[in-house]
Amino acid sequence: MADPTTTRTSYITCPLCEATCGLEITTAGRAVRSIRGDRADVFSHGYLCPKAHSLKELDADPDRPRAPLIRRGERFEEVSWDAAFAEIARRLPPLIQEHGRDAVAVYLGNPNVHNLSGLLYNTPFLHAVGSRNIYSASTLDQMPKQVAAGFMFGTLLSIPIPDVDRTDYLLILGANPLVSNGSLLTAPNMRDRIRALRARGGRVVVIDPRRTRTAEEADEHHPIQPGADALLLFALVHTLFAEGLVNPGRLAGHLNGLEEVRALAAAFAPEAVAPACRIAAEDIRRIARELAAAPRAAVYGRIGTSTQEFGTLASWLVDVLNALTGNLDREGGVLFPRAAAGGRNTTGEPGRGRGVRFGPKRSRVRGFHQVYGELPAAFLAEEIETPGAGQVRALITIGGNPALSAPNGDRLNAALATLDFMIGVDVYLNETTRHANVILPPPSPLERAHYDLAFYQLSVRNVARYSSPVFARAADQPEEWEILLRLIGILAGQGADTDIAALDDQLAAQTVEREVRGKGSRVAGRDPAEIMAALRPRRGPERLLDLLLRTGPYGDGFGADPDGLTLAKVAAAPHGIDLGPLQPRIPEVLRTPSGKIELAPEPIVADVARLRAALERPRPAMVLIGRRDLRSNNSWMHNLPALVKGDDPCTLWLHPDDAARLGLADGATARVTSSAASADVPVHVTAAILPGVVSLPHGWGHGQPGARMGVAAEHAGVNLNRLTSDVAVEPLSGNAILNAVPVTVEAVGKAAVAIPGGATEMVAET
Numbered sequence: 001m002a003d004p005t006t007t008r009t010s011y012i013t014c015p016l017c018e019a020t021c022g023l024e025i026t027t028a029g030r031a032v033r034s035i036r037g038d039r040a041d042v043f044s045h046g047y048l049c050p051k052a053h054s055l056k057e058l059d060a061d062p063d064r065p066r067a068p069l070i071r072r073g074e075r076f077e078e079v080s081w082d083a084a085f086a087e088i089a090r091r092l093p094p095l096i097q098e099h100g101r102d103a104v105a106v107y108l109g110n111p112n113v114h115n116l117s118g119l120l121y122n123t124p125f126l127h128a129v130g131s132r133n134i135y136s137a138s139t140l141d142q143m144p145k146q147v148a149a150g151f152m153f154g155t156l157l158s159i160p161i162p163d164v165d166r167t168d169y170l171l172i173l174g175a176n177p178l179v180s181n182g183s184l185l186t187a188p189n190m191r192d193r194i195r196a197l198r199a200r201g202g203r204v205v206v207i208d209p210r211r212t213r214t215a216e217e218a219d220e221h222h223p224i225q226p227g228a229d230a231l232l233l234f235a236l237v238h239t240l241f242a243e244g245l246v247n248p249g250r251l252a253g254h255l256n257g258l259e260e261v262r263a264l265a266a267a268f269a270p271e272a273v274a275p276a277c278r279i280a281a282e283d284i285r286r287i288a289r290e291l292a293a294a295p296r297a298a299v300y301g302r303i304g305t306s307t308q309e310f311g312t313l314a315s316w317l318v319d320v321l322n323a324l325t326g327n328l329d330r331e332g333g334v335l336f337p338r339a340a341a342g343g344r345n346t347t348g349e350p351g352r353g354r355g356v357r358f359g360p361k362r363s364r365v366r367g368f369h370q371v372y373g374e375l376p377a378a379f380l381a382e383e384i385e386t387p388g389a390g391q392v393r394a395l396i397t398i399g400g401n402p403a404l405s406a407p408n409g410d411r412l413n414a415a416l417a418t419l420d421f422m423i424g425v426d427v428y429l430n431e432t433t434r435h436a437n438v439i440l441p442p443p444s445p446l447e448r449a450h451y452d453l454a455f456y457q458l459s460v461r462n463v464a465r466y467s468s469p470v471f472a473r474a475a476d477q478p479e480e481w482e483i484l485l486r487l488i489g490i491l492a493g494q495g496a497d498t499d500i501a502a503l504d505d506q507l508a509a510q511t512v513e514r515e516v517r518g519k520g521s522r523v524a525g526r527d528p529a530e531i532m533a534a535l536r537p538r539r540g541p542e543r544l545l546d547l548l549l550r551t552g553p554y555g556d557g558f559g560a561d562p563d564g565l566t567l568a569k570v571a572a573a574p575h576g577i578d579l580g581p582l583q584p585r586i587p588e589v590l591r592t593p594s595g596k597i598e599l600a601p602e603p604i605v606a607d608v609a610r611l612r613a614a615l616e617r618p619r620p621a622m623v624l625i626g627r628r629d630l631r632s633n634n635s636w637m638h639n640l641p642a643l644v645k646g647d648d649p650c651t652l653w654l655h656p657d658d659a660a661r662l663g664l665a666d667g668a669t670a671r672v673t674s675s676a677a678s679a680d681v682p683v684h685v686t687a688a689i690l691p692g693v694v695s696l697p698h699g700w701g702h703g704q705p706g707a708r709m710g711v712a713a714e715h716a717g718v719n720l721n722r723l724t725s726d727v728a729v730e731p732l733s734g735n736a737i738l739n740a741v742p743v744t745v746e747a748v749g750k751a752a753v754a755i756p757g758g759a760t761e762m763v764a765e766t
Contacts, residue, residue, distance in 0.1 A: 004029030011038050011574040012467035013452060015114040015445045016051045016637075019044065019181035019188040020452045020459070022575060023052055025470055032056035032446075032470075042578040043463045044188035049181060050631050054640040055446060059471070063639055063708050064427050065441040066474070074706075076429065076439070081476060082496070084438050085486050089496035091421050091437070095394055096491075102364070102390040105133035105380065109400020110141075110634055113454045116541045117442075117480035118398065119342075120453070124507055125484045126373070128491040132361045133383060133392055134374040140405055141303060142184055143371060143733040144311030150356030151601035152319060153336075154591025155344040156372055157457045159184055160319055160334035162298035163582055164193045164460055167332045168202040169294035171287065173229050173318070174304020174739075176212040179630045183302045186452075186459035191217060193460075203294075205287060207232065207279075208304065209625055210653070210695060211688035223690040226625050227740030228277040229301065230310040230611055232284065233317035234268035235277070239288035240324050241265055247292070249326035254586055257600025261320060264600070264608050267615075276615060278690070291325050296332025298322065304625070308739045310611055312732040316604050323599060328586075335582035336589045339457040340464040340555075340565055341548035345589045349520045353591025364390045368734060376734030378407045378726040384415040394421040396487075399442075403432040404635045404701050407736045408676045408726040409719050413704070425483060428636050434706035442480040446470040451545055451570075464549070465576035466567060481540050501539070508532065508543055515551055522550075522557040534558050542567060554579060603732055610731075619692075620742040622658070624672065626698045626720055635699040638712040650717030651684040653695040654745070659685045663747050672696075673744045674723040680748060681718045694745055696720040698738075 007028050014021045022041025026034040035053050039046035058064070068084035069076040079087075096104060106129055112118035126134055138146070146156040153160075162170060164187060175183060177190040187193060194204055194217050204218040207229070215221040224232060240246045241262045248255060270281035277284075291297050299321045305314040319328060327333030338346060359369040365382045368375065375383075380402065383392045395416070403413050416422070416435040424433030425440045433439050442448075450467040473479070478486075482500055485507075489498025512528045512535075515521050523531060535543050546567035549555050556564030570577060592598055631643040638644055652670055654662075664670055666685040671678055672694065681696065689695055701719025702712035724738050 004031065007033070010468070010470045012470060013450050013465050014048065014052050014055070015450050016055070017049075017181050018183060018186050018455050018458070019049070020186055020455050020465070021048050021052065021188045022465065023048060027470060030471060032059065038575060040575040042576040043461060043465070047189035047192075050643065051637065054637065054642045057640040057642055058427075059444040059446045061639060063429075063710055064444070065429060065439060066477075068441065069429065069439040071437045081478060084440060085490065085496040087438055088423060088487070089490045092394065092423075092490060093493065095421055099393055100390065101130040102132050103393045104129055104131050105135060105383065105392045105395045106131065107377070107380065107395065107397045107400045107402050108136040109398065109402075110137040111399035114452075115399070115480065116449060116451050116453060116545065117484065120541045120544045121481045121484040122398065125488055128488040129396070132363075132370065132375070135377045135380050135402070136374055137377070137400060137405065139371070139374065139377045139729070139734050140307070140736050140738065142306050143735045144306045144730060145184055145315040147312050147371060147733040148315040148319065148604070151604060152316065152598050153345070153589065154353045154355050156356065157343070157454070158336060158345045158589060158591065159458060160322060160328060160336055161185055161458060161460055161582065162300045163296075163332050163335050164190070164197060164298070165581075167197065167296050167298045169290060169297035170194070170197060170202070170204045171207070171291065171297070171299045172204065172214060172218070173207040173233070173299070173301040173314070174306075175300060175302030176208070176214045176628060178213040178217060179628050180302070184458050185300065185302070186455040190214075194218070203290070209690045209693045210627065222279050222283060225276060225278045225619065225690070226304070226623050226693060227308045227310065228273070229305045229308070230314040230317060231268060231273040231615070232277045232279060233314060233321060234265055234611070235270045235273045235284045236288040236291070236321055237261065237317065237324065238265040238268045239270060239285050240292060242269075243289070245289065245292035246324045247326050248323055248328075249330070251323060251326065251328060251586060251597065254596050255323065256594055256596045256598050260600035260605065264605065267612050272615060276619070291321065296330065297325060297327050298332070298334050299327075300334075304739055306735060307626070307737065309728075309730055309737050310614070311730045311735050312604065313607060313611055320599060323597065328597075329584045331584070336585045337457055337459050337582055338462055338553050338579075338585065339459075340462070340579060341451070341456070341545060341552045342453045343457050343552070345591055346553045347520065348518060348591065350588035351590055352593070352595040355592045364388070368729070371734050376729045376736065377402060378729050378734075378736045380406065381408065381412040381415040381726060384418060393419060395419055396423045396425070397432055397436075398425040400426075401430050401432045401635045403704075404699060404719055405721060406726070407721055407724040407738070409701065409722045410677055411726060425480070428639065429708035430636060431702065431704045431707050434704065440483050442483060443473050443477055444471070447473045447477070448479060449542060453545070453548075461581055462579035463576050464554075464565065464570050464579060465573070466545070466570045468571065479540065504539055508535070511544060511547060515547065522555065522560060526558070531558060538567070607732055622692055622694060622743050622745055624674065624723060624741040624743045625693060625695050625739045627653070627695045629697055632697070632699060635702070635712075638699065638702060638715060639709040641711055644711060644715045648682070648715070648717075649697050650681070650700045652681045652745075653684050653686055653689045655689050655691040655693070656685055656687055657691045658694075658745070659683065662745060669748045671746050671748050672723060674725065674741055675727070676725045677722045679718045679722060694743065696723075
């Protein structure tokens with residue numbers, strides 16, 4: 001047991017959001033005494049948000065299981081780890097033998113990308129499952145951006161990042177980085193970054209249906225009709241061509257499809273799109289001219305542009321604009337990070353690659369193609385409900401709560417209750433894992449090492465930082481990668497007593513062998529046994545991370561560059577290593593078959609006709625959008641008292657004009673009805689939202705029977721995603737359509753306001 005009188009200071013990277021802030025944590029024995037921003041951190045420089053303080057409460061939360069749970073009738077019983085895996089070995093392999101591997105589905109939640117074990121061991125785990133039914137939070141969030149980036153640049157995380165610290169003009173669409181701390185934009189303390197941008201004479205323009213905290217800091221805010229971002233972006237492109245403002249600069253020789261984009265933009269003149277966008281044509285033209293005239297400019301779109309029916313088109317057009325104005329791959333424009341480890345655009349032959357190809361596996365019920373190896377999360381319920389060969393009969397969730405975060409939560413909850421078997425690898429018995437037969441709790445975030453393998457690929461500055469665990473795990477608590485290896489062993493037919501050390505050695509050896517065979521690898525042709533020996537005595541994620549760092553763009557190449565990075569060097573720098581500002585990388589960053597930027601990928605070009613048709617549609621009377629709160633970006637954070645204190649964030653934002661029309665006052669109860677469900681919710685009347693638009697936050701709806709999250713149940717709120725439909729998804733990416741959802745709103749007890757054209761007219765069915 002840790003000595004409670006011994007005080008210690010640890011420096012870690014916060015694992016709760018994309019900002020990757022450095023924290024200074026003071027502990028006494030097994031207790032957290034304080035959490036502060038690490039002023040010496042090379043990236044965040046002492047900044048932290050309210051979520052960081054909740055790490056103490058998460059670590060100590062009495063609702064967090066410390067031992068595996070097995071369902072016994074209607075209750076859960078604590079058991080040993082051996083007993084839990086024995087139960088899985090008894091039930092899962094026979095189910096697979098009888099019904100096939102497609103009968104098992106896997107859902108990966110958002111916390112996996114903040115977890116080194118998940119990022120490195122989920123892939124071999126999914127291979128061991130061998131099912132087409134792989135789902136994740138990606139198709140509830142950013143998949144359109146990853147699809148557009150893959151088509152244009154060749155890999156799913158080749159996403160150009162706004163160089164906010166050097167730009168002169170920043171156009172933000174559907175993003176609220178002062179609250180999200182950046183999203184597909186790893187940038188601590190965006191408030192001060194934006195203020196510094198303006199202080200040096202730059203301009204910030206925000207396009208959003210809501211006057212967000214980011215909009216309040218901007219020079220200019222234009223409320224837009226939700227779902228119309230692609231129309232606006234195309235009108236900006238149209239203006240650039242029409243007024244002779246297209247100037248890709250040094251990228252001219254690296255572009256394919258420029259004239260095709262010109263032809264596609266012809267139908268989207270500002271006057272044509274202005275009524276649908278609710279932004280004046282003269283403002284659209286002015287913004288286009290400002291983008292073209294700015295010495296350095298960047299266009300950035302995020303969740304509001306992704307989670308709508310034209311999400312991939314909007315995501316694509318953001319970078320088309322950056323390319324046409326010469327700001328793609330330019331300092332002060334948008335640039336590609338060079339991550340120290342794990343970047344697909346830093347491995348292989350520079351400047352050319354396989355690109356991205358989707359399929360050929362398709363969903364059983366609707367025949368929708370896989371995207372990056374997964375199916376739309378919106379389809380999970382129907383794959384469970386629909387009888388026949390390949391019906392999903394078992395589910396494994398890892399760090400996810402789709403019962404709250406996926407569309408039409410009522411339908412998914414009902415479907416989960418019919419499963420033959422379910423496993424949850426999760427820190428909570430939540431609204432999803434309450435349906436599980438076995439729950440396997442991973443360690444607290446303060447009990448595991450951390451390296452932001454994913455988010456350093458999306459960072460405004462190239463950095464590397466490794467955090468050791470703050471606390472030792474309990475003697476019988478396995479690490480998450482060890483949990484996954486035991487599951488892999490069961491799926492591979494090795495039973496519950498898998499030799500995980502041998503399995504880990506096998507996986508590491510396979511990874512090393514791929515690396516030495518890789519064209520362009522820094523260890524190409526080397527002896528795999530030599531590399532494995534050099535990685536000793538590390539095991540688990542640290543061994544794989546050491547390999548990735550040493551073969552990465554700054555690595556020592558296992559002796560080729562003695563001054564290069566190793567995990568030992570990164571770990572010896574508790575405040576991180578600054579690898580410098582982003583730099584131009586085209587053409588070497590590209591991994592497209594042509595070796596060029598594909599401005600007009602065929603699947604995207606084919607989808608433009610759907611957008612043109614939308615110009616002729618009537619606008620619904622009322623649409624629903626989501627929103628984020630600085631204290632909350634995941635449903636499990638609602639069980640932490642520090643993040644739910646204060647005013648109730650779960651209110652329906654409504655413009656005063658709509659409130660007067662509907663007879664609703666601030667604090668009254670409104671009934672919101674969509675094609676999927678109805679919900680009663682307290683109203684907040686505010687001029688900070690566009691008339692005809694209402695907003696609810698994401699991730700609430702707690703207090704369901706069987707869940708064990710006491711604080712969250714006391715702050716249950718309304719589940720936004722009960723009101724979103726699972727009938728249609730964005731057709732290129734499979735992303736759920738969570739924004740611009742047609743709804744009716746009424747004061748409780750009054751007649752509803754009709755929706756012209758019906759509640760499902762705005763969504764594109766697949």
